[in-house]
Amino acid sequence: MLSKKRMHLPNNTHDVPPALDAEEAARAAHERDKSLTKHHFEPHEHPCVRIEHLVKTFDGETQVLTDVNLTVWPGEVVCVLGPSGSGKSTMLRCINLLETPTAGHILIEDKEITGHLLQAEVNKLRQNLGMVFQSFNLFPHLTAKGNVMIGQTKVLKKSKEEAEAEALKQLEAVGLLDRADYKPAQLSGGQQQRVAIARAVAMHPDIILFDEPTSALDPELVRGVLDVMRRLAEHGGMTMIVVTHEMGFAREVADRVVFMEGGVVVEQGTPEQVFDNPQHKRTAEFLGSID
Amino acid sequence: MDKTSIRMGARSVVAAFVLALAFALACALPSGAFALTTGSATAKPNEDGGSSVIGGLPTRLTWEATADKGDSVESVELVLPEGGSFDSSTTKITTLKGLERSKVEGEATPQGNKLTVKFSEPLVDGYLIRLEITDMHFPSEGGSVVVGGTYVSNGETKQLQDSAPIETIPNTLVQGIVNWLDHQPWVQAWNSNQFLGMFFKPQLIVTSLFSLLPGWFVCLGIVIASYPFAVVLGLVFALMKVSRFKLLRAIAIVYINVLRGTPLFLQIYIVFFGLPMMNINIDNVILGIIVMAVNSSAYLAEIFRAGIESIPAGQYEAASSLGMGHLQTMVNIILPQTVRRVIPTVTSDFITAFKDTSLLSSVGVMELMMFSKNLTSITGNMTPYVTAGIFYLIVTLPLIKVVTVIEKRIARSERGSGPRPKAKTAVAKEEVADAV
Numbered sequence: 001m002l003s004k005k006r007m008h009l010p011n012n013t014h015d016v017p018p019a020l021d022a023e024e025a026a027r028a029a030h031e032r033d034k035s036l037t038k039h040h041f042e043p044h045e046h047p048c049v050r051i052e053h054l055v056k057t058f059d060g061e062t063q064v065l066t067d068v069n070l071t072v073w074p075g076e077v078v079c080v081l082g083p084s085g086s087g088k089s090t091m092l093r094c095i096n097l098l099e100t101p102t103a104g105h106i107l108i109e110d111k112e113i114t115g116h117l118l119q120a121e122v123n124k125l126r127q128n129l130g131m132v133f134q135s136f137n138l139f140p141h142l143t144a145k146g147n148v149m150i151g152q153t154k155v156l157k158k159s160k161e162e163a164e165a166e167a168l169k170q171l172e173a174v175g176l177l178d179r180a181d182y183k184p185a186q187l188s189g190g191q192q193q194r195v196a197i198a199r200a201v202a203m204h205p206d207i208i209l210f211d212e213p214t215s216a217l218d219p220e221l222v223r224g225v226l227d228v229m230r231r232l233a234e235h236g237g238m239t240m241i242v243v244t245h246e247m248g249f250a251r252e253v254a255d256r257v258v259f260m261e262g263g264v265v266v267e268q269g270t271p272e273q274v275f276d277n278p279q280h281k282r283t284a285e286f287l288g289s290i291d
Numbered sequence: 292m293d294k295t296s297i298r299m300g301a302r303s304v305v306a307a308f309v310l311a312l313a314f315a316l317a318c319a320l321p322s323g324a325f326a327l328t329t330g331s332a333t334a335k336p337n338e339d340g341g342s343s344v345i346g347g348l349p350t351r352l353t354w355e356a357t358a359d360k361g362d363s364v365e366s367v368e369l370v371l372p373e374g375g376s377f378d379s380s381t382t383k384i385t386t387l388k389g390l391e392r393s394k395v396e397g398e399a400t401p402q403g404n405k406l407t408v409k410f411s412e413p414l415v416d417g418y419l420i421r422l423e424i425t426d427m428h429f430p431s432e433g434g435s436v437v438v439g440g441t442y443v444s445n446g447e448t449k450q451l452q453d454s455a456p457i458e459t460i461p462n463t464l465v466q467g468i469v470n471w472l473d474h475q476p477w478v479q480a481w482n483s484n485q486f487l488g489m490f491f492k493p494q495l496i497v498t499s500l501f502s503l504l505p506g507w508f509v510c511l512g513i514v515i516a517s518y519p520f521a522v523v524l525g526l527v528f529a530l531m532k533v534s535r536f537k538l539l540r541a542i543a544i545v546y547i548n549v550l551r552g553t554p555l556f557l558q559i560y561i562v563f564f565g566l567p568m569m570n571i572n573i574d575n576v577i578l579g580i581i582v583m584a585v586n587s588s589a590y591l592a593e594i595f596r597a598g599i600e601s602i603p604a605g606q607y608e609a610a611s612s613l614g615m616g617h618l619q620t621m622v623n624i625i626l627p628q629t630v631r632r633v634i635p636t637v638t639s640d641f642i643t644a645f646k647d648t649s650l651l652s653s654v655g656v657m658e659l660m661m662f663s664k665n666l667t668s669i670t671g672n673m674t675p676y677v678t679a680g681i682f683y684l685i686v687t688l689p690l691i692k693v694v695t696v697i698e699k700r701i702a703r704s705e706r707g708s709g710p711r712p713k714a715k716t717a718v719a720k721e722e723v724a725d726a727v
Contacts, residue, residue: 098608123615126614129612131608154619154623199613
């Protein structure tokens with residue numbers, strides 16, 4: 001189970017309060033991000049995710065995130081790249097509190113989540129934050145349809161009929177209507193991941209977090225999943241934070257590409273800026289090694 | 292006065308009848324009159340009937356009476372159980388004067404269910420009459436029977452005292468089979484082998500199959516009644532053991548370890564002898580159910596805990612990311628998967644629990660083991676134990692098979708191939724086609 005224990009490093013210099021005035025913070029973030037993203041800013045728009053000086057240490061010694069700062073805007077598609085061990089997944093898991101941040105602040109829609117939250121508040125927060133896992137994590141005892149329904153019936157308290165209609169709609173959207181009554185074990189990896197996406201989308205969250213959704217897939221199955229994600233980005237208007245190694249997808253779909261290494265955001269910008277004209281040596285090296 | 296001298300059924304009816312008869316006789320006879328006293332009426336157990344008399348099969352009925360002062364018995368008319376039959380030609384009539392066989396002879400004539408014996412000269416005080424009907428068949432439906440009748444003394448017809456009741460057991464299909472087996476040469480040859488006759492005597496297999504049945508039902512009853520409680524208790528303690536609260540964990544650990552760390556036999560002794568000493572008296576079978584439930588619950592708690600902990604962390608994370616709370620996750624996601632995983636282990640535990648009911652025989656619970664022990668001590672033959680083994684296997688073998696089948700199915704589904712209709716490449720192609 002998730003530990004509620006909170007740790008504070010004695011010499012953590014970043015543990016300062018977040019900018020409290022949301023209006024002011026939004027303006028500053030807008031100023032900073034406007035040249036780095038293809039996102040179309042609305043007037044007086046507030047970021048939906050603000051990560052400030054995020055630190056995560058495991059077992060009190062392994063520091064995975066040293067100082068992460070990132071702002072994500074409503075409807076924006078952010079792809080997070082970086083070598084393994086750079087802290088991408090940990091950052092993502094901190095956003096929905098699957099990992100408890102050691103220090104720093106995360107604000108979702110201007111609400112700080114890095115204080116002492118009640119379990120009920122955490123559950124409420126997570127309803128609004130869909131997550132798609134590298135290893136799918138479908139519920140093996142339920143059918144594809146059952147997987148998509150269970151959050152709606154048990155968490156959103158929708159009626160069975162409503163949930164079923166929504167489940168079938170979402171399964172159709174990921175092209176798996178004919179697999180609605182299959183158990184996960186009867187589906188290929190790619191199909192399982194598409195069901196997992198349908199499961200997350202059916203909750204109608206504002207934000208979906210993708211944690212290396214195609215890394216566990218056979219190469220020939222990757223494309224189906226990426227297509228579903230692309231459609232979601234283009235037509236769904238969903239805010240997506242995608243940790244991925246799929247450069248093609250990032251270049252094509254992302255509003256912003258974030259390169260992380262050693263627990264910090266090394267570089268961020270539009271796909272063109274990062275891929276075609278990387279400012280940092282490490283970014284260039286990483287992209288070079290991938291291509 | 293009653294004409295019928297045969298009384299079957301409840302003993303009380305017979306007793307009441309005897310009393311009524313005694314009263315009637317006392318009134319009817321002038322004071323100082325004496326009567327022919329019925330000494331005894333006994334039936335020899337049938338061959339292979341164990342210690343019992345079985346209706347419908349030949350047995351030997353022995354009836355004895357003594358003449359008293361003033362008696363001069365000319366004839367006796369015995370009324371034998373209605374529905375039975377006998378062959379008068381084999382009736383042996385003996386008269387004794389004191390301990391010596393007398394010269395008085397008798398002649399038997401049957402008439403329906405009555406047997407009239409006329410004596411060559413009247414029997415006076417001190418004579419003992421013994422009638423042995425060697426081919427007596429009691430009524431097939433069994434029950435309690437008495438022998439009564441009348442006698443003629445000094446020209447007067449008087450009522451005979453009813454004999455003490457003879458208990459007979461119904462002649463059933465089983466007895467028919469046993470009877471048939473008795474006369475089969477191969478059975479005789481089989482039984483003449485010391486080993487086969489001692490452990491696998493066919494007649495005893497047949498009879499014990501039926502007479503052990505109630506014990507088998509008690510075993511099944513105990514385990515079936517106790518197991519649901521054991522499952523619930525086990526689940527509670529499993530959840531306590533994985534709880535975040537230290538106290539709950541500590542209680543669960545003590546409970547589980549003490550019960551798993553001591554023999555069930557000891558636990559049975561403590562409960563069965565300890566509770567009566569505290570003046571708590573509970574029915575043996577109920578107590579057996581309680582002990583079995585508590586003992587099994589400790590093992591089940593460990594099985595469930597292992598099952599819960601075997602569910603990958605990803606399942607908790609996926610449930611959490613949908614916004615489910617701890618309880619919702621447990622009830623909707625973790626426990627349903629745990630149940631599937633633990634079914635084989637729980638079935639194995641059920642098999643153990645079923646076999647362990649035999650330990651309850653040590654404290655006098657009338658279950659299968661106890662029945663077979665009794666039957667063995669009566670017959671001096673090991674076959675009832677072998678039959679008890681058959682009864683245990685009737686339950687355990689199919690369950691063992693079930694465990695194997697489920698384990699195979701789980702192994703297959705965890706490999707991920709499952710009942711997938713298409714080959715992997717076909718799915719892959721389709722996937723690509725879908726994507727395009």
